Amino acid sequence: MSAVELFEKQRAAGYNRFVETWIPNYRYFLNLLPKLLLPLKEQKLLVVGCGTGNEIEPLVSVHKNWDITGIDPSPEMIDQARQKLQPYSNVKLIEGVVQNLKDSERYGASTLLLVLHFLKDDGSKLELLQQIAQRLTPGAPLILLDITGDSQQIEGNLNVLRAMIPEDVTTEEIEQRINRIANELHHVSEPRLSELLVQAGFTSPLRFFQSAIYMGWLTTKAG
Numbered sequence: 001m002s003a004v005e006l007f008e009k010q011r012a013a014g015y016n017r018f019v020e021t022w023i024p025n026y027r028y029f030l031n032l033l034p035k036l037l038l039p040l041k042e043q044k045l046l047v048v049g050c051g052t053g054n055e056i057e058p059l060v061s062v063h064k065n066w067d068i069t070g071i072d073p074s075p076e077m078i079d080q081a082r083q084k085l086q087p088y089s090n091v092k093l094i095e096g097v098v099q100n101l102k103d104s105e106r107y108g109a110s111t112l113l114l115v116l117h118f119l120k121d122d123g124s125k126l127e128l129l130q131q132i133a134q135r136l137t138p139g140a141p142l143i144l145l146d147i148t149g150d151s152q153q154i155e156g157n158l159n160v161l162r163a164m165i166p167e168d169v170t171t172e173e174i175e176q177r178i179n180r181i182a183n184e185l186h187h188v189s190e191p192r193l194s195e196l197l198v199q200a201g202f203t204s205p206l207r208f209f210q211s212a213i214y215m216g217w218l219t220t221k222a223g
Helices: 009-013 015-022 026-036 056-062 075-085 124-134 151-164 171-183 190-200
Strands: 044-048 067-072 091-095 109-113 141-147 206-211 214-220
Touching: 015 026, 026 056, 026 141, 026 206, 026 214, 044 056, 044 124, 056 067, 056 075, 067 075, 075 091, 109 124, 124 190, 151 171, 190 214
Parallel strands: 044 067, 044 109, 067 091, 109 141
Antiparallel strands: 141 214, 206 214
């Protein structure tokens, strides 16, 4: 697998401001999660790349009886999540990657938000998706949010994103971020994402959300 993307020091400390700035309707998307996962049969949820715990917070606030496991390789992000989620006894936070979880552990749903575009499509994306699929019960939903699109889509949606960035962000910061998205991150097209998910053991995904370059997908564990 490709090197794991770690958020450390200032990058970790400024994560919440960063996602609020660069992902329009980010909070709206997070608030959808409890509704989308409401009909769970097995109320054990795996949050992959949980970061500072942003997606866990609305889930645990609404569904207090769920058993939620969040995992992230960044110790500084996990520390922030622990502080944020300290009041909730049904949340377990693990510093590590999915492969560190027991093979026998099974979950009734999973989320994978803003993770895949850090992994190259050299087998690394597929491996992560397979690792998640192996730990889900048949029919369990997986919700993704990721930068998605072919080169033409990305170019067009980056122009849309420029228009949505708050006015207090400097031109230099915008240009640096746009360049990183276009040339350094590993986004894939919609057909390729669907292909990867099916290969990993999921059903063909449904796109239910889009905010410029960021697309939200819903799929389920096949079988």
